[in-house]
Amino acid sequence: MANHTHVQNPKVDVQYRRKKNAEEMKHQIVSFTLMIFLTLIAFFAVGYEGFSAWFSVPFILLLAVVQVIFQLYYFMHMSHKGHELPALFIYGGVVVAFVTIWAFLTVVWI
Amino acid sequence: MHVEEKLTAETFPAEPEKATLEGKNKFLGFWFFLGGETVLFASLFATFLALRDSVAGGPSSKELFQMPIVFLATMLLLTSSLTSVYAMHHMRNFDFKKMQLWLGITVLLGAGFLALEIYEFTEYVHEGFKFSTSAFSSAFYTLVGTHGGHVAFGLLWILTLMIRNAKRGLNLYNAPKFYVASLYWHFIDVVWVFIFTVVYLMGMVG
Numbered sequence: 085m086a087n088h089t090h091v092q093n094p095k096v097d098v099q100y101r102r103k104k105n106a107e108e109m110k111h112q113i114v115s116f117t118l119m120i121f122l123t124l125i126a127f128f129a130v131g132y133e134g135f136s137a138w139f140s141v142p143f144i145l146l147l148a149v150v151q152v153i154f155q156l157y158y159f160m161h162m163s164h165k166g167h168e169l170p171a172l173f174i175y176g177g178v179v180v181a182f183v184t185i186w187a188f189l190t191v192v193w194i
Numbered sequence: 195m196h197v198e199e200k201l202t203a204e205t206f207p208a209e210p211e212k213a214t215l216e217g218k219n220k221f222l223g224f225w226f227f228l229g230g231e232t233v234l235f236a237s238l239f240a241t242f243l244a245l246r247d248s249v250a251g252g253p254s255s256k257e258l259f260q261m262p263i264v265f266l267a268t269m270l271l272l273t274s275s276l277t278s279v280y281a282m283h284h285m286r287n288f289d290f291k292k293m294q295l296w297l298g299i300t301v302l303l304g305a306g307f308l309a310l311e312i313y314e315f316t317e318y319v320h321e322g323f324k325f326s327t328s329a330f331s332s333a334f335y336t337l338v339g340t341h342g343g344h345v346a347f348g349l350l351w352i353l354t355l356m357i358r359n360a361k362r363g364l365n366l367y368n369a370p371k372f373y374v375a376s377l378y379w380h381f382i383d384v385v386w387v388f389i390f391t392v393v394y395l396m397g398m399v400g
Contacts, residue, residue, distance in 0.1 A: 101287075
């Protein structure tokens with residue numbers, strides 16, 4: 085039944101959707117700006133001599149994780165509803181990724 | 195809704211990529227594929243991390259990597275991720291021409307990234323850093339090269355979609371195809387975020 089109300093006044097519906105799309109695009113530009121900002125901080129953290137590796141390595145890894153969350157949830161729309169299975173697939177992949185890296189780092193000693 | 199139905203801005207659904215059963219299946223199947231890609235790159239990252247200090251007398255990452263070229267490549271790919279968001283924004287507004295325009299910009303930026311990578315690899319080979327130089331070099335070229343291969347494939351994919359549908363316009367048959375290709379492009383950027391952090395930046399730290 086919800087679809088019928090849309091058909092009855094499609095012009096209003098289109099205007100509403102365009103407005104929503106425009107709003108979402110604003111959010112996307114904000115997340116892009118943040119991603120650029122995180123990238124700049126990561127490059128500066130490595131270029132700056134004052135930080136030791138003990139600080140800068142975990143720090144830039146954290147920045148990468150935050151940036152990827154923005155990419156997944158905003159650019160790839162995982163924040164929208166209907167993304168339960170995509171989340172399961174990606175997080176399943178992430179779990180295997182961690183186990184693989186952990187195994188390789190502890191098993192390979194050459 | 196019928197797949198080949200001629201649509202207008204009024205009748206075009208809010209989520210054209212998921213308006214048909216085929217679109218829904220593509221969407222889900224493609225995310226499943228991305229889960230598999232995560233595992234593929236995880237194994238390459240794991241290999242790289244385990245072998246990155248095994249330079250066997252060849253160049254190490256500190257001697258090799260140059261920050262400016264990595265930074266430029268990162269900016270190109272990150273911006274191309276935003277331009278493909280713009281393309282999907284125009285797809286949802288049923289604006290085929292603008293979608294094509296932004297996809298074109300995405301392809302140009304991606305091609306710039308790929309050109310930089312090819313230049314970088316040839317420079318390394320001239321400096322005596324070949325695929326078989328060390329365990330580090332093999333792991334490096336396999337990881338970064340697999341990503342570069344994905345970029346090349348993504349470029350061809352998006353270009354093919356653009357050319358194939360140039361006269362057809364936007365409908366519910368090709369909207370899921372464009373959407374899935376843009377998901378692939380974002381995923382390539384996700385992988386690159388970890389490559390520039392783990393391979394290049396961590397390699398320059400020490």
